[in-house]
Amino acid sequence: MDFNPIDKINELIRIFEEHNPIIRSKSNEGYEWLEESSLCIEIPNPNSDDSITIECEDGGEFTVCFSYCHQHFFANDFGFDYMCKEISDILYCKCCSAALFCGSENEWFGSTLAEKDQIVSPIEDVFDFVFENANLAEKLYKNGGEARFDFWDSKLNKKIKIGNI
Numbered sequence: 001m002d003f004n005p006i007d008k009i010n011e012l013i014r015i016f017e018e019h020n021p022i023i024r025s026k027s028n029e030g031y032e033w034l035e036e037s038s039l040c041i042e043i044p045n046p047n048s049d050d051s052i053t054i055e056c057e058d059g060g061e062f063t064v065c066f067s068y069c070h071q072h073f074f075a076n077d078f079g080f081d082y083m084c085k086e087i088s089d090i091l092y093c094k095c096c097s098a099a100l101f102c103g104s105e106n107e108w109f110g111s112t113l114a115e116k117d118q119i120v121s122p123i124e125d126v127f128d129f130v131f132e133n134a135n136l137a138e139k140l141y142k143n144g145g146e147a148r149f150d151f152w153d154s155k156l157n158k159k160i161k162i163g164n165i
Contacts, residue, residue: 005062006037016043019044020043025038026038035058043091047152069113086113095115098112099148100130103143112129116156123160147160
């Protein structure tokens with residue numbers, strides 16, 4: 001850790017100010033899960049309920065959540081810059097949350113951020129981390145499933161059925 005994520009709150013507010021970020025703490029409803037000394041920045045989505053949250057762990061790391069996807073970033077210059085780029089890519093629909101579900105029960109198999117052009121890629125390429133596990137791949141092919149691609153602008157969202165479902 002090169003710096004404390006809490007010390008970057010004002011910079012994050014400034015970077016994303018055009019998107020009306022809100023600082024949240026453990027005392028805010030829905031944020032009781034935060035550690036006492038950590039803070040979270042919420043960037044409300046005017047298109048849906050899927051806002052972006054940036055958890056700033058006191059003395060820890062950053063965690064960015066959007067839709068089904070969450071990513072961790074180190075508290076150093078590279079991690080901070082990369083995180084800001086990823087958030088901007090979400091806000092400007094250059095990438096989306098991609099989540100894979102199995103069977104009629106919609107068992108969650110995993111999620112990642114996906115570039116917009118990856119939506120036309122084979123599902124196995126987008127979710128290679130799932131398909132590397134032979135048991136999960138077999139279960140998905142047997143029971144069917146669905147890949148969901150959620151964008152900041154929900155009009156761009158896409159669902160792709162897999163197999164028998």
